[in-house]
Amino acid sequence: LGARCRRAAGQGTMADGVPVELEGDAYSLMFLHACKHPTKAVNGLLLGTAAADGVNVTNVLPLFHSSFALSPMLEAALMLADEHCKSSGKLQLVGYYQANELSDDCDLGPFGKKIAQKIRAQCAQAAVLLLDGSRMRPTADDLRLLSLDADGKQTRAPVAVRGAGKVLSRLGDHLKCGTHQLLVDFDAHLDDAQKDWFNTSLLK
Amino acid sequence: MSVTPSLDEAERACAAYGHEPSRCGFDLSRDLVMAVREGKHVRPDLVLKYGQYLLKSHASRLGDGVWAMYEQVYMALLQYGRRRKKSDGANDLSDELRLAGEYCTILAARFPDSIRVRRLEAMMWEAKDEFELAMADYESILKEDPNNLFAVKRQVALLRSQGKTAEAAKKLVAHLEVVNSDTDGWLQLCNLYLQQQQYRRAAFCMEELILINPMAYIYHLRYGEILLSIGGVEKGGNADLVRTARKYFAHSLDLKPANNLRALYGVLICCAAAPKGAKSKNEVEELGRWAQKRLLEEYGAAKASTMLEAVKAVSDELLA
Numbered sequence: 001l002g003a004r005c006r007r008a009a010g011q012g013t014m015a016d017g018v019p020v021e022l023e024g025d026a027y028s029l030m031f032l033h034a035c036k037h038p039t040k041a042v043n044g045l046l047l048g049t050a051a052a053d054g055v056n057v058t059n060v061l062p063l064f065h066s067s068f069a070l071s072p073m074l075e076a077a078l079m080l081a082d083e084h085c086k087s088s089g090k091l092q093l094v095g096y097y098q099a100n101e102l103s104d105d106c107d108l109g110p111f112g113k114k115i116a117q118k119i120r121a122q123c124a125q126a127a128v129l130l131l132d133g134s135r136m137r138p139t140a141d142d143l144r145l146l147s148l149d150a151d152g153k154q155t156r157a158p159v160a161v162r163g164a165g166k167v168l169s170r171l172g173d174h175l176k177c178g179t180h181q182l183l184v185d186f187d188a189h190l191d192d193a194q195k196d197w198f199n200t201s202l203l204k
Numbered sequence: 205m206s207v208t209p210s211l212d213e214a215e216r217a218c219a220a221y222g223h224e225p226s227r228c229g230f231d232l233s234r235d236l237v238m239a240v241r242e243g244k245h246v247r248p249d250l251v252l253k254y255g256q257y258l259l260k261s262h263a264s265r266l267g268d269g270v271w272a273m274y275e276q277v278y279m280a281l282l283q284y285g286r287r288r289k290k291s292d293g294a295n296d297l298s299d300e301l302r303l304a305g306e307y308c309t310i311l312a313a314r315f316p317d318s319i320r321v322r323r324l325e326a327m328m329w330e331a332k333d334e335f336e337l338a339m340a341d342y343e344s345i346l347k348e349d350p351n352n353l354f355a356v357k358r359q360v361a362l363l364r365s366q367g368k369t370a371e372a373a374k375k376l377v378a379h380l381e382v383v384n385s386d387t388d389g390w391l392q393l394c395n396l397y398l399q400q401q402q403y404r405r406a407a408f409c410m411e412e413l414i415l416i417n418p419m420a421y422i423y424h425l426r427y428g429e430i431l432l433s434i435g436g437v438e439k440g441g442n443a444d445l446v447r448t449a450r451k452y453f454a455h456s457l458d459l460k461p462a463n464n465l466r467a468l469y470g471v472l473i474c475c476a477a478a479p480k481g482a483k484s485k486n487e488v489e490e491l492g493r494w495a496q497k498r499l500l501e502e503y504g505a506a507k508a509s510t511m512l513e514a515v516k517a518v519s520d521e522l523l524a
Contacts, residue, residue, distance in 0.1 A: 039246070069398035069406075070429040076469040079521070083514040102367055110401060178249075190465045193506035 017147055017157025020095070020127040022057040023048075024167035025203050027143070029060040031171060032180040032202075034099040034131050037065040043112065044185065045081050046095030050125045055094050057127065061197065062185035068111035077186045078118070084198070093119055095127030103133040108152030116150040126150075129159065138171075140164035174203070211247070214239040218254075225257035230265055233258050241276055248284035251276055252300075271314060278307045278324060282331040301331060319345055323354050335362055351382060360392065369399055385416055394426070403434045421459035421467075428452035428470050435477075443479050450474035454491070457498075465502060471495040476522035492523045 026046070033042050044062040048055065061084075063077050078093075085091040096119050098112045108116065108130060116128045130146040138144040143164070147157040161167055174180065182202060189197040209217070214236040221227040228236075233254040240247050255277035263270050285300020297305070308328060311321050326341035339362060345355040356379045363372035373396040380389050394409035410427040417423065428449040435445030453470035460467075475492030478485075496519040503512045 067395055067398045069401065069403070069433060070426075071433045072429050072470050072473050073466060075473055076518075079518045080511075080514050083517050084510075087513065087517075102365065105367065190469075192463070193465060193502050193508055193511070196508070198510065 015155045017155030018125040019054045020159045022161045026057045026060045027161045028171045032183050033062040036180040036183050040065045041101040043098040047091045048094045050094040050123050055127045064187045097129040099131035120150045208238045211239040211243050225254045230262045248280035251280035274307045278304050421456045424452045424456040446474050446477045468495050468499045
């Protein structure tokens with residue numbers, strides 16, 4: 001099943017895309033988000049820096065695990081994310097990630113495409129990553145991430161994680177001790193203002 | 205019967221014993237599993253850990269509650285367990301599925317001819333990816349008991365898990381025509397419509413829900429969100445929809461004034477989207493400023509200083 005997503009993309013020409021490098025914590029947070037809601041689709045924003053030769057993702061803001069179709073809370077989240085970037089002085093909104101409800105679904109979907117296009121409008125090299133849920137054990141050579149363009153088509157852009165080996169083993173430990181249950185996304189934050197959707201101390 | 209603690213309380217109590225069921229003992233473990241059951245939380249990981257301990261070590265102490273426990277742990281095994289043994293014989297069942305099979309046999313022996321047990325057997329087919337067999341089992345249950353809620357819902361869930369969203373919606377509609385007070389059904393249908401971008405139909409579902417329970421703040425809130433999504437703030441906006449959405453967000457705040465962040469953000473966005481130079485401009489501005497003040501109060505009370513600054517900046521921008 002896992003090969004299905006890749007095979008489907010192999011037909012026809014794939015665009016090159018800009019290389020994406022993720023910091024360990026950013027990659028871990030994305031996966032913990034997906035693992036916290038295994039039966040739902042989840043999405044979130046990628047923050048970091050972007051240049052013509054590559055995107056570096058240092059932070060991740062998990063957004064929703066409920067319907068992606070509703071725009072008001074998404075608008076609020078995007079504005080707050082923008083403001084967070086502005087006040088940090090060095091962060092930019094550099095991409096979007098999504099994990100679908102069905103494990104063999106590698107389609108970005110209409111809502112994912114809209115969000116991706118919006119982010120691409122502000123940042124031309126924005127990374128769009130889809131978590132490939134058909135097998136959930138990532139390895140350093142296969143991070144279970146598909147890189148897409150804003151139309152949802154796969155690109156050949158290399159995606160890497162800094163210090164992948166160590167990051168993956170720490171991720172395994174986190175999952176074993178249930179860290180993912182403590183992750184807060186914007187959805188959860190909206191239900192309780194005390195919950196920190198920046199997850200500043202989750203991975204410490 | 206004592207009152208079951210909330211899931212948070214029960215988890216904290218178990219944390220004191222290192223989350224180890226045998227150290228937590230019967231009472232704390234049972235409290236935790238009951239908290240998941242009664243709160244309708246989805247935590248198969250917890251149910252498996254503590255429920256299995258209870259069934260192995262304290263089955264007799266559970267008394268008549270043991271059957272419900274078997275059922276709950278059975279479902280958790282199907283939800284959370286592995287499908288196959290690692291040694292990958294295609295027909296090798298994983299430990300979890302084998303154990304689930306044992307529990308099902310125990311239940312079937314105690315309750316022969318039970319539709320409830322037949323539903324559980326059908327769920328086993330689902331766990332083994334035998335979708336046709338599962339569908340057939342549910343059909344036969346429905347022949348005997350045409351309004352069996354569980355069977356209908358499993359069929360809808362089956363269709364969803366195969367990606368057949370439109371068919372799932374059709375089935376749910378047929379069910380709701382007979383049982384139109386099924387709030388969970390309406391909520392699921394709403395989500396299915398949203399997935400297919402059928403916003404008007406989704407809105408209709410919320411209207412039905414509001415009729416069923418007009419005091420539920422969450423229905424008014426969701427309705428406002430759907431209207432605003434249709435009204436498309438970016439597409440130049442449909443002023444009527446935005447104004448109606450605003451009313452529903454405001455009503456949601458009437459029903460739940462505290463800790464209702466979504467409605468406050470909703471009001472803020474609607475005020476920002478109201479056409480400038482409208483007759484009710486002062487009213488809109490007043491409402492917007494009020495929503496901003498309430499938001500800052502909520503974040504202040506929550507001592508969330510980073511959010512406080514960000515929200516102030518964002519709301520100032522929106523209301524400018």
